[in-house]
Amino acid sequence: xxxxxxxxxxxxxxxxxxxxxxxxxxxxxxxxxxxxxxxxxxxxxxxxxxxxxxxxxxxxxxxxxxxxxxxxxxxxxxxxxxxxxxxxxxxxxxxxxxxxxxxxxxxxxxxxxxxxxxxxxxxxxxxxxxxxxxxxxxxxxxxxxxxxxxxxxxxxxxxxxxxxxxxxxxxxxxxxxxxxxxxxxxxxxxxxxxxxxxxxxxxxxxxxxxxxxxxxxxxxxxxxxxxxxxxxxxxxxxxxxxxxxxxxxxxxxxxxxxxxxxxxxxxxxxxxxxxxxxxxxxxxxxxxxxxxxxxxxx
Amino acid sequence: xxxxxxxxxxxxxxxxxxxxxxxxxxxxxxxxxxxxxxxxxxxxxxxxxxxxxxxxxxxxxxxxxxxxxxxxxxxxxxxxxxxxxxxxxxxxxxxxxxxxxxxxxxxxxxxxxxxxxxxxxxxxxxxxxxxxxxxxxxxxxxxxxxxxxxxxxxxxxxxxxxxxxxxxxxxxxxxxxxxxxxxxxxxxxxxxxxxxxxxxxxxxxxxxxxxxxxxxxxxxxxxxxxxxxxxxxxxxxxxxxxxxxxxxxxxxxxxxxxxxxxxxxxxxxxxxxxxxxxxxxxxxxxxxxxxxxxxxxx
Numbered sequence: 001x002x003x004x005x006x007x008x009x010x011x012x013x014x015x016x017x018x019x020x021x022x023x024x025x026x027x028x029x030x031x032x033x034x035x036x037x038x039x040x041x042x043x044x045x046x047x048x049x050x051x052x053x054x055x056x057x058x059x060x061x062x063x064x065x066x067x068x069x070x071x072x073x074x075x076x077x078x079x080x081x082x083x084x085x086x087x088x089x090x091x092x093x094x095x096x097x098x099x100x101x102x103x104x105x106x107x108x109x110x111x112x113x114x115x116x117x118x119x120x121x122x123x124x125x126x127x128x129x130x131x132x133x134x135x136x137x138x139x140x141x142x143x144x145x146x147x148x149x150x151x152x153x154x155x156x157x158x159x160x161x162x163x164x165x166x167x168x169x170x171x172x173x174x175x176x177x178x179x180x181x182x183x184x185x186x187x188x189x190x191x192x193x194x195x196x197x198x199x200x201x202x203x204x205x206x207x208x209x210x211x212x213x214x215x216x217x218x219x220x221x222x223x224x225x226x227x228x229x230x231x232x233x234x235x236x237x238x239x240x241x242x243x244x245x246x247x248x249x250x251x252x253x254x255x256x257x258x259x260x261x262x263x264x265x266x267x268x269x270x271x272x273x274x275x276x277x278x279x280x281x282x283x284x285x286x287x288x289x290x291x292x293x294x295x296x297x298x
Numbered sequence: 299x300x301x302x303x304x305x306x307x308x309x310x311x312x313x314x315x316x317x318x319x320x321x322x323x324x325x326x327x328x329x330x331x332x333x334x335x336x337x338x339x340x341x342x343x344x345x346x347x348x349x350x351x352x353x354x355x356x357x358x359x360x361x362x363x364x365x366x367x368x369x370x371x372x373x374x375x376x377x378x379x380x381x382x383x384x385x386x387x388x389x390x391x392x393x394x395x396x397x398x399x400x401x402x403x404x405x406x407x408x409x410x411x412x413x414x415x416x417x418x419x420x421x422x423x424x425x426x427x428x429x430x431x432x433x434x435x436x437x438x439x440x441x442x443x444x445x446x447x448x449x450x451x452x453x454x455x456x457x458x459x460x461x462x463x464x465x466x467x468x469x470x471x472x473x474x475x476x477x478x479x480x481x482x483x484x485x486x487x488x489x490x491x492x493x494x495x496x497x498x499x500x501x502x503x504x505x506x507x508x509x510x511x512x513x514x515x516x517x518x519x520x521x522x523x524x525x526x527x528x529x530x531x532x533x534x535x536x537x538x539x540x541x542x543x544x545x546x547x548x549x550x551x552x553x554x555x556x557x558x559x560x561x562x563x564x565x566x567x568x569x570x571x572x573x574x575x576x577x578x579x580x581x582x583x584x585x586x587x588x589x590x591x592x593x594x595x596x
Binding site: 112114117118119120143158159160161162164165168169171172173174199200201202203204205206207209210211213214215217218220234237238240241242244245 | 412417469498499505515516535538542
């Protein structure tokens with residue numbers, strides 16, 4: 001049996017993922033649970049870690065962690081590395097802790113931009129630099145990130161609150177009260193993308209969002225299509241406007257994330273006649289391995 | 299004592315206002331409570347009306363009502379009058395009801411736009427046409443309305459979900475969790491207005507909203523200034539982008555509403571070097587009187 005040399009932890013707000021890796025970085029075992037940091041009470045992160053992978057822990061095997069576990073709400077708050085942020089800079093700023101039994105854990109820092117523009121990321125940097133040296137990365141989600149990578153470093157990036165805005169509008173606004181069913185409706189989504197592109201061009205996102213209500217009251221949008229329409233507005237507006245912020249032309253981003261969400265973004269790019277490429281699924285573990293190697297932990 | 303000739307009802311989602319008027323439209327008495335339509339259980343609107351002004355009701359005195367009381371969630375759902383919507387068109391579409399004791403109530407219709415663009419208003423039309431024959435009206439609030447009035451009719455209008463977005467972001471998003479105190483901070487508000495104008499120009503509102511978090515994490519925005527900053531972003535974006543939708547140039551809107559909210563909008567206009575004028579406080583009652591006169595109820 002191959003020997004475990006590294007434990008790679010991807011510990012986010014709502015999920016926990018741990019992998020045992022051999023010296024070549026091959027995954028020997030994966031454990032995946034819903035034990036995100038929000039489920040941890042009174043800072044008992046070590047207890048939660050042992051609940052999940054206590055049988056894997058060994059003072060001879062380092063653990064390396066990224067994700068919201070490194071945030072103020074997590075176990076160990078790591079600093080932000082400013083852009084341009086290379087793998088070497090991330091590795092140099094890993095915060096190390098030893099548990100009482102000698103187990104060593106490294107927490108990877110986030111990345112920020114300051115000066116005229118302020119922005120932050122935490123977790124995506126590991127994923128992006130795990131697989132990219134050059135190009136444009138798009139990491140959709142609660143706080144969607146667009147990042148320009150040059151010479152193996154994140155040079156510039158921008159966040160869009162797309163996923164979170166979708167969630168709060170559906171769960172708490174008058175738009176959500178009109179929704180009956182959230183199954184994906186591709187036609188409504190694409191209609192939303194068109195409205196979102198209009199919102200990007202005119203700067204009128206909150207007007208287009210209200211349009212979901214007006215269309216519904218006029219029986220021009222079915223109650224079971226409203227959620228997809230709003231998703232289309234928000235994703236369409238993001239895709240259409242991001243290049244205004246990052247000074248892009250026709251760069252095709254590598255789109256990271258869960259398949260269903262990546263599908264939606266690719267459909268929005270296609271509707272707006274722009275190119276995008278599906279990213280790999282194993283970018284996070286690749287990034288954790290890269291940092292561990294720079295630390296000579298693997 | 300002057301004789302009551304009309305009861306004017308302004309009955310919205312969260313407030314109830316009734317005025318007794320004489321034949322000249324002078325206000326003889328005002329009752330104002332928090333008995334908005336959301337407080338009415340199982341459709342018992344008549345009971346709520348009698349709780350508030352039962353002693354005023356008389357079969358010889360008509361009541362005229364506007365606001366969300368005329369919506370699907372209200373007492374009597376009135377139709378929408380399409381743009382261009384004149385006072386005469388509103389009056390012709392008033393829906394009349396008689397209570398069992400003979401008291402007559404007229405419910406004023408809303409206004410909509412259909413075709414390429416869909417939008418709706420309900421209540422603001424009465425206020426706007428109460429005092430304007432020509433010009434641009436701005437009715438900020440939960441669903442902020444911009445309306446072009448020509449020849450005594452609402453020709454075109456657009457809604458922005460500014461107030462509701464502010465509320466859901468503060469109450470339910472990660473931005474709200476960083477807020478400590480919501481007192482108005484004028485400097486933070488004006489900084490937000492500048493960010494909102496940038497969002498309008500680039501189509502990147504959800505990026506600027508996330509900026510409130512990034513700035514706060516970088517200690518560039520105090521926890522007690524975040525709410526004002528977000529308010530500034532949303533109002534600034536609305537003010538900067540509305541003319542893109544309505545084909546405006548430098549028209550100065552008449553701004554209706556509560557003094558504190560109008561103050562914020564006027565500050566945003568001023569920061570963006572645009573003109574706006576404070577509207578009158580009694581526009582709703584003037585509008586109700588105009589419609590009642592067209593019905594020969596006054």
